[in-house]
Amino acid sequence: ETGVTQTPRHLVMGMTNKKSLKCEQHLGHNAMYWYKQSAKKPLELMFVYSLEERVENNSVPSRFSPECPNSSHLFLHLHTLQPEDSALYLCASSQDIGNEAFFGQGTRLTVV
Amino acid sequence: GNSVTQMEGPVTLSEEAFLTINCTYTATGYPSLFWYVQYPGEGLQLLLKATKADDKGSNKGFEATYRKETTSFHLEKGSVQVSDSAVYFCALIKSGGSNYKLTFGKGTLLTVNP
Numbered sequence: 001e002t003g004v005t006q007t008p009r010h011l012v013m014g015m016t017n018k019k020s021l022k023c024e025q026h027l028g029h030n031a032m033y034w035y036k037q038s039a040k041k042p043l044e045l046m047f048v049y050s051l052e053e054r055v056e057n058n059s060v061p062s063r064f065s066p067e068c069p070n071s072s073h074l075f076l077h078l079h080t081l082q083p084e085d086s087a088l089y090l091c092a093s094s095q096d097i098g099n100e101a102f103f104g105q106g107t108r109l110t111v112v
Numbered sequence: 113g114n115s116v117t118q119m120e121g122p123v124t125l126s127e128e129a130f131l132t133i134n135c136t137y138t139a140t141g142y143p144s145l146f147w148y149v150q151y152p153g154e155g156l157q158l159l160l161k162a163t164k165a166d167d168k169g170s171n172k173g174f175e176a177t178y179r180k181e182t183t184s185f186h187l188e189k190g191s192v193q194v195s196d197s198a199v200y201f202c203a204l205i206k207s208g209g210s211n212y213k214l215t216f217g218k219g220t221l222l223t224v225n226p
Contacts, residue, residue: 006155043201043216056213090155098205100146101214103155 003027006091006104013081014112021076021107023091031097032074034066035090037106043090049074050097081111114139118202118217125192125224133187133220135176135202143206145169145178145185150199150219159187159200192224 004025013019025032034046048056049068063085065077074091088108092101119134137143144163148156160169165180174189185202202217 004155042218045213048213092156097213100144100158100161100205102158103148105155108153 004091004093004102004104006089006107008107009105010108010110012110012112013078015081015083017081018077018079020078021089021091021109023074023076023104025072025074025091025093025102027093027095027102029093029095029102030071031094031099032068032071033092033094033101034074034076035092035103037088037090039087047076048097055097078109081109083111085109086111114143114204114206114213114215116202116204116215116217118200118220120218120220121199122221122223125222127194127224127226128191129224131187131189131192131196131222133200133202133222135185135187135217137183137185137202137204139183139204139206139215141206142180143204145176146203146205146214147174147176147185147187148201148203148216150201152198156201192222194224194226197222197224 007022031050036044046060047066052068067075088106090106091104094101115138117136146161147159149159150156160171162169162178168177176185176187199219199221201219
């Protein structure tokens, strides 16, 4: 496998559920990111990790909890989400922060 | 802060038409500039990039030239195909300090009809 891989591709969850999104990169990059893409809104940067340390949290609600156990893996843990959290969640990586990013195919999340 | 402005869509063209999607930016110094493409149901893919003034990025028949004097990075293609239908995002990175983030435009939806 090469590139950035996200699982699952699609997820439907109830507002009381707990689920996790997974991202894996095989590019040897040091930085990883979570973005949220909602219909008719610009891409929103949620979290940035560099060498497994969180360097940015863009005022994201605590119902979204990231985890970066190593430089190749990034998770987004979800709990008690709201319907407005339904969106495409994109993971990306870059060699270091400040370099161009390579994106995964995204997880289409629907909160019911 | 940094910002990217790209033309509002949607853009609808016939196959083999000429494409231009305008992009202008605001940033201090010399950012790196990018075009990303998002096909239906997919994530973003890096299409092309330019890292200094007067550089021309090109890929898959698409081109964009980094114009410092007009702070622009317009995307062009001489003859579009149906398979080019996608959303195109202009973006910049201004490395250094806290401005290391990719800043994206809002995206332009392109539809190419046969």
